[in-house]
Amino acid sequence: xxxxxxxxxxxxxxxxxxxxxxxxxxxxxxxxxxxxxxxxxxxxxxxxxxxxxxxxxxxxxxxxxxxxxxxxxxxxxxxxxxxxxxxxxxxxxxxxxxxxxxxxxxxxxxxxxxxxxxxxxxxxxxxxxxxxxxx
Amino acid sequence: xxxxxxxxxxxxxxxxxxxxxxxxxxxxxxxxxxxxxxxxxxxxxxxxxxxxxxxxxxxxxxxxxxxxxxxxxxxxxxxxxxxxxxxxxxxxxxxxxxxxxxxxxxxxxxxxxxxxxxxxxxxxxxxxxxxxxxx
Amino acid sequence: xxxxxxxxxxxxxxxxxxxxxxxxxxxxxxxxxxxxxxxxxxxxxxxxxxxxxxxxxxxxxxxxxxxxxxxxxxxxxxxxxxxxxxxxxxxxxxxxxxxxxxxxxxxxxxxxxxxxxxxxxxxxxxxxxxxxxxx
Amino acid sequence: xxxxxxxxxxxxxxxxxxxxxxxxxxxxxxxxxxxxxxxxxxxxxxxxxxxxxxxxxxxxxxxxxxxxxxxxxxxxxxxxxxxxxxxxxxxxxxxxxxxxxxxxxxxxxxxxxxxxxxxxxxxxxxxxxxxxxxx
Amino acid sequence: xxxxxxxxxxxxxxxxxxxxxxxxxxxxxxxxxxxxxxxxxxxxxxxxxxxxxxxxxxxxxxxxxxxxxxxxxxxxxxxxxxxxxxxxxxxxxxxxxxxxxxxxxxxxxxxxxxxxxxxxxxxxxxxxxxxxxxx
Amino acid sequence: xxxxxxxxxxxxxxxxxxxxxxxxxxxxxxxxxxxxxxxxxxxxxxxxxxxxxxxxxxxxxxxxxxxxxxxxxxxxxxxxxxxxxxxxxxxxxxxxxxxxxxxxxxxxxxxxxxxxxxxxxxxxxxxxxxxxxxx
Numbered sequence: 070x071x072x073x074x075x076x077x078x079x080x081x082x083x084x085x086x087x088x089x090x091x092x093x094x095x096x097x098x099x100x101x102x103x104x105x106x107x108x109x110x111x112x113x114x115x116x117x118x119x120x121x122x123x124x125x126x127x128x129x130x131x132x133x134x135x136x137x138x139x140x141x142x143x144x145x146x147x148x149x150x151x152x153x154x155x156x157x158x159x160x161x162x163x164x165x166x167x168x169x170x171x172x173x174x175x176x177x178x179x180x181x182x183x184x185x186x187x188x189x190x191x192x193x194x195x196x197x198x199x200x201x202x203x204x
Numbered sequence: 205x206x207x208x209x210x211x212x213x214x215x216x217x218x219x220x221x222x223x224x225x226x227x228x229x230x231x232x233x234x235x236x237x238x239x240x241x242x243x244x245x246x247x248x249x250x251x252x253x254x255x256x257x258x259x260x261x262x263x264x265x266x267x268x269x270x271x272x273x274x275x276x277x278x279x280x281x282x283x284x285x286x287x288x289x290x291x292x293x294x295x296x297x298x299x300x301x302x303x304x305x306x307x308x309x310x311x312x313x314x315x316x317x318x319x320x321x322x323x324x325x326x327x328x329x330x331x332x333x334x335x336x337x338x339x
Numbered sequence: 340x341x342x343x344x345x346x347x348x349x350x351x352x353x354x355x356x357x358x359x360x361x362x363x364x365x366x367x368x369x370x371x372x373x374x375x376x377x378x379x380x381x382x383x384x385x386x387x388x389x390x391x392x393x394x395x396x397x398x399x400x401x402x403x404x405x406x407x408x409x410x411x412x413x414x415x416x417x418x419x420x421x422x423x424x425x426x427x428x429x430x431x432x433x434x435x436x437x438x439x440x441x442x443x444x445x446x447x448x449x450x451x452x453x454x455x456x457x458x459x460x461x462x463x464x465x466x467x468x469x470x471x472x473x474x
Numbered sequence: 475x476x477x478x479x480x481x482x483x484x485x486x487x488x489x490x491x492x493x494x495x496x497x498x499x500x501x502x503x504x505x506x507x508x509x510x511x512x513x514x515x516x517x518x519x520x521x522x523x524x525x526x527x528x529x530x531x532x533x534x535x536x537x538x539x540x541x542x543x544x545x546x547x548x549x550x551x552x553x554x555x556x557x558x559x560x561x562x563x564x565x566x567x568x569x570x571x572x573x574x575x576x577x578x579x580x581x582x583x584x585x586x587x588x589x590x591x592x593x594x595x596x597x598x599x600x601x602x603x604x605x606x607x608x609x
Numbered sequence: 610x611x612x613x614x615x616x617x618x619x620x621x622x623x624x625x626x627x628x629x630x631x632x633x634x635x636x637x638x639x640x641x642x643x644x645x646x647x648x649x650x651x652x653x654x655x656x657x658x659x660x661x662x663x664x665x666x667x668x669x670x671x672x673x674x675x676x677x678x679x680x681x682x683x684x685x686x687x688x689x690x691x692x693x694x695x696x697x698x699x700x701x702x703x704x705x706x707x708x709x710x711x712x713x714x715x716x717x718x719x720x721x722x723x724x725x726x727x728x729x730x731x732x733x734x735x736x737x738x739x740x741x742x743x744x
Numbered sequence: 745x746x747x748x749x750x751x752x753x754x755x756x757x758x759x760x761x762x763x764x765x766x767x768x769x770x771x772x773x774x775x776x777x778x779x780x781x782x783x784x785x786x787x788x789x790x791x792x793x794x795x796x797x798x799x800x801x802x803x804x805x806x807x808x809x810x811x812x813x814x815x816x817x818x819x820x821x822x823x824x825x826x827x828x829x830x831x832x833x834x835x836x837x838x839x840x841x842x843x844x845x846x847x848x849x850x851x852x853x854x855x856x857x858x859x860x861x862x863x864x865x866x867x868x869x870x871x872x873x874x875x876x877x878x879x
Contacts, residue, residue, distance in 0.1 A: 070331040070877055072700040073713075102335060106321070109328040113714035116721070119798070120321065126794075127317040133306040138273055139314050145277045146318035146728075148462045149284030151556045151691045154325040155318070156464055157336040160477040171268040173478075174518035177462045179274050181455045181521070182262040183281035183290070186241070186255065188454035188551075190289040192418045192447045193244040194426055196205040200237060201292040202745055205607055207430040208443075248444035251451070254528070261524075281458075283732045286421050286826045291734055295747040308748075309788035312732045316725045316791070323724035323821075327688045327717045329696055337475055340601040340742055342835040343848075372605060376591070379598040383849035386856070389663070390591065396659075397587040403576040408543055409584050415547045416588035416863075419554030421826045424595040425588070427606040441538040449544050452532040453551035453560070456511070456525065460559040463514040466475040470507060471562040472610055553867045556691045561869055565612040578613075579653035582867045586656070586860045593686075593859035597823045597852045599831055610871040642875060646861070649868040660861065667857040673846040678813055679854050685817045686858035689824030694865040695858070697876040711808040719814050722802040723821035723830070726781070726795065730829040733784040736745040740777060741832040 076111035078103075086114040090121050097125065104158060137166045141176050148180050211246035213238075221249040225256050232260065239293060272301045276311050283315050346381035348373075356384040360391050367395065374428060407436045411446050418450050481516035483508075491519040495526050502530065509563060542571045546581050553585050616651035618643075626654040630661050637665065644698060677706045681716050688720050751786035753778075761789040765796050772800065779833060812841045816851050823855050 074080075081087045091103060091111075110117040128139055140163040147155035163173075209215075216222045226246075230236060245252040263274055275298040282290035298308075344350075351357045361373060361381075380387040398409055410433040417425035433443075479485075486492045496508055496516075515522040533544050545568040552560035568578075614620075621627045631643055631651075650657040668679055680703040687695035703713075749755075756762045766786075770776055785792040803814055815838040822830035838848075 070329060070872070072327070072329045072697060072876075073878055075331075104333045104335070105330050106325055109330045110324065112328075112710065113717065116324070116714060116718055119801075120324065120721075123317060123794070123798075124321070127313045132310050133304060134276075134310045134314075138276070139310070141269075141273070142276060142280045142311065142314045143318045144462070145280040146284045146315055147322055148458060149281045150319065150322040151461055152322035152325050153461075153464060154330045154332055155322050156462065157332045157477060159318075161336045169268060170517065174521060175267050175269045175274070176277065177459060177518065178262045178521055179269075179277045180281055180462050181458045181525075182258060183278045183294075184285065184454040184458035185451045186259070187282055187285040187287035187290050188418060188451045189245065189251070189255065189447060190241055190287050191421055191423075192207070192414070192426065192450050193247075194205060194207045194423060195240050195244045195289045196210075197289055197292045197745070198239045200239070201296045201747075203747055203749055205602070207427060207606075207608055209608055247440065248447065251444060251448055254531075255451075258524070258528075279732070283728060286731055288731075288734060291732065292747060305787065309791060312729060312788065313791055315732050316728045316795075319724040319728035320721045323688060323721045324717060326691055326693075327684070327696065327720050329693060332475070336477075338478055340599060340737070342597070342599045342741075342832060343743055345601075374603045374605070375600050376595055379600045380594065382598075382845065383852065386594070386849060386853055389666075390594065390856075393587060393659070393663075394591070397583045402580050403574060404546075404580045404584075408546070409580070411539075411543070412546060412550045412581065412584045413588045415550040416554045416585055417592055419551045420589065420592040422592035422595050424600045424602055425592050427602045431606045439538060445537050445539045445544070446547065448532045449539075449547045450551055452528060453548045454555065456529070457552055457555040457557035457560050459515065459521070459525065460511055460557050462477070463517075464475060464477045465510050465514045465559045466480075467559055467562045467610070468509045470509070471566045471612075473613055549867070553863060556866055558866075558869060561867065562612060575652065579656060582653065582864060583656055585867050586660075586863045589859040589863035590856045593823060593856045594852060596826055596828075597819070597831065597855050599828060610869060612867070612869045615871075644873045644875070645870050646865055649870045650864065652868075656864070660864065663857060664861070667853045672850050673844060674816075674850045674854075678816070679850070681809075681813070682816060682820045682851065682854045683858045685820040686824045686855055687862055689821045690859065690862040692862035692865050694870045694872055695862050697872045699858075701876045709808060715807050715809045715814070716817065718802045719809075719817045720821055722798060723818045724825065726799070727822055727825040727827035727830050729785065729791070729795065730781055730827050732747070733787075734745060734747045735780050735784045735829045736750075737829055737832045738779045740779070741836045 071105075071109050073109055073112045075105055075108040077108070081111060084111070084114060086118060087111045090114075090117050094121060097129070106154065106158065137163065137168060140166055140168070141172070144176060145180055149184070206240075206244050208244050208247045210240055210243040212243070216246060219246070219249060221253060222246045225249075225252050229256060232264070241289065241293065272298060272303060275301055275303070276307070279311060280315055284319070341375075341379050343379050343382045345375055345378040347378070351381060354381070354384060356388060357381045360384075360387050364391060367399070376424065376428065407433065407438060410436055410438070411442070414446060415450055419454070476510075476514050478514050478517045480510055480513040482513070486516060489516070489519060491523060492516045495519075495522050499526060502534070511559065511563065542568065542573060545571055545573070546577070549581060550585055554589070611645075611649050613649050613652045615645055615648040617648070621651060624651070624654060626658060627651045630654075630657050634661060637669070646694065646698065677703065677708060680706055680708070681712070684716060685720055689724070746780075746784050748784050748787045750780055750783040752783070756786060759786070759789060761793060762786045765789075765792050769796060772804070781829065781833065812838065812843060815841055815843070816847070819851060820855055824859070 081091050140159055143159040147159055216226050226238060275294055278294045282294055351361050410429055413429045417429055486496050545564055548564045552564055621631050680699055683699045687699055756766050815834055818834040822834055
């Protein structure tokens with residue numbers, strides 16, 4: 070269904086850069102499973118390298134938001150952007166990081182609520198209050 | 205700039221339903237400030253009542269996600285939905301609930317990263333892996 | 340604020356195609372007021388002609404949906420697409436065609452409701468029922 | 475394909491809240507068919523209850539817009555929000571409420587036209603005319 | 610999977626307008642293959658005629674942007690609008706017009722980069738610089 | 745109007761990382777003008793560094809698409825994503841790189857046309873033709 074070929078592990082042997090990223094993804098995740106997103110990106114080795122490096126930095130660098138919260142945010146953005154692939158993959162990732170059914174329910178409730186008030190604020194073209202502006 | 209009139213507190217005195225919601229917002233938030241979103245919704249008293257009731261339930265009911273995490277999710281959805289008003293108001297709300305500059309930076313990093321991979325997955329039309337489907 | 344110059348009526352005198360469209364808009368609407376959208380499009384005379392011709396055909400040709408219903412649909416799409424200019428101009432147009440405050444309230448309620456369930460269906464990636472497919 | 479399990483009628487027997495909503499949907503619609511959206515939402519009983527209650531209120535309460543017009547608006551929003559499931563389900567619902575092929579054609583023509591001018595207004599960043607602002 | 614019937618060539622024989630457009634598409638493209646988009650639009654003959662005429666004008670009229678550049682732009686918009694069908698069909702069209710794997714990689718890199726900075730500008734609500742405004 | 749403070753050149757002196765990026769932007773662009781996007785990002789020095797590095801790589805590395813074509817694609821994506829700031833800044837950037845009024849007109853015509861057919865394909869839920877799938 071993709072607009073590009075999905076690279077098998079065998080295909081990856083033809084390109085050391087692709088092979089290296091595939092290996093690092095597996096090592097980082099401690100899992101042999103490699104999902105289609107990376108197999109599709111393999112057609113563009115530089116994009117593959119850059120995207121994986123950025124994703125590791127943004128999602129795995131220790132910081133002020135814990136890894137599960139970052140996954141929940143990823144699902145929220147992917148839902149609002151309507152990326153079917155990303156909603157699937159990051160919901161699975163969130164579960165792997167411990168998301169409970171109750172957290173999933175609250176997450177979707179916030180997404181739905183925000184979509185509701187986003188639409189109202191846009192339909193009524195509510196002007197931003199002075200108090201919300203940072204100067 | 206709105207497509208409807210923004211109700212002043214004086215206007216609200218003409219409609220007991222509007223007056224009651226305005227009072228409950230102020231009591232719940234322990235603040236006299238009432239932002240334009242509610243002043244615009246006042247033109248549609250039923251929508252005002254329903255939206256405020258739903259927002260209280262979704263954002264304030266104790267649950268498995270803490271109030272600040274819910275605000276961060278709200279900002280994420282509002283950004284992806286491109287609701288200028290909502291990004292402003294919920295960024296202010298998140299700060300009021302303790303969002304640090306570091307958390308804000310990590311939040312925007314995740315939003316940007318997700319937007320980046322959402323676009324790639326869509327451009328390449330990556331098919332969902334069987335492993336991600338729930339049956 | 341535009342990314343192109345807004346043509347005044349005086350500017351329009353320099354281009355017969357622009358002048359003709361401006362005149363036809365005024366004649367069709369029986370009003371001397373000409374809104375900024377057309378003044379911006381005037382920089383691209385062919386786009387101006389084609390867009391005005393298409394808009395007249397789609398919005399004014401007698402058919403099975405009355406003119407006000409078409410304006411309500413225009414507002415709904417413009418809101419979901421988050422076009423601030425279009426929400427403003429078509430809300431004004433709907434009022435000029437008789438939209439009541441009650442209809443406006445119901446319109447925004449449907450827009451908000453749809454945005455809510457759209458988000459839920461996307462977050463949960465609900466598969467389309469066989470019964471909904473046309474063959 | 476969903477990110478959550480779809481509840482069968484048998485599953486619903488385990489949860490009285492789910493069972494009650496399923497029964498009310500069938501009674502309200504006078505049909506035994508229950509579509510996947512509700513079977514997915516059943517994982518989150520409170521969301522299921524709230525969403526069904528809100529949908530009944532917004533779509534079925536007698537008002538100034540007739541039920542078919544509300545369905546057409548729902549399709550318009552769902553299309554602009556790109557919710558595949560919702561476009562399918564509400565197109566089926568509109569047909570069940572009497573939408574003719576001619577009305578469907580006019581609906582899609584308005585959706586396409588609005589998307590066209592939304593894009594132009596955004597590309598040219600047309601400033602809102604003073605005449606369109608409500609004060 | 611469509612919400613309307615897809616017209617076969619045999620169906621088209623029943624409507625001279627549909628038949629004429631189908632024939633013109635084939636003649637213009639010098640190919641017997643006719644894709645589903647047109648078979649779906651055939652249900653709305655006027656929309657079919659208008660859309661094909663506009664598409665020919667916009668995509669095939671000699672101008673200042675070459676045909677391949679226009680296809681790349683079409684893919685960019687379709688990706689951002691998240692139209693799965695359109696991403697597929699215009700990626701195929703771009704390849705037919707000579708898009709190389711390297712161009713495809715650069716195209717997707719720009720799409721991803723723009724989505725990244727679009728999200729940041731929206732999350733931070735960056736005000737437009739005076740220098741960017743056209744007066 | 746931003747949700748964060750815009751850093752002046754004086755503010756930047758307090759942070760060597762910000763100062764270095766500001767200097768590199770000016771050197772790369774051979775211009776003293778520094779637009780608000782970077783002044784807003786300065787609040788998040790790592791995001792500032794990463795985004796500028798990525799933008800330079802994606803937009804300025806010699807490749808198969810010339811710099812102006814990349815700017816046109818950026819405008820197309822920013823329009824479809826409805827990023828007002830980005831439409832303004834990249835339209836200015838495209839003009840600085842030589843975009844003619846004729847090219848701008850053709851660009852907006854393609855954006856509008858794609859938005860039109862994107863909406864139709866979504867409204868009719870047209871299934872992807874087998875011929876468009878890459879295997």
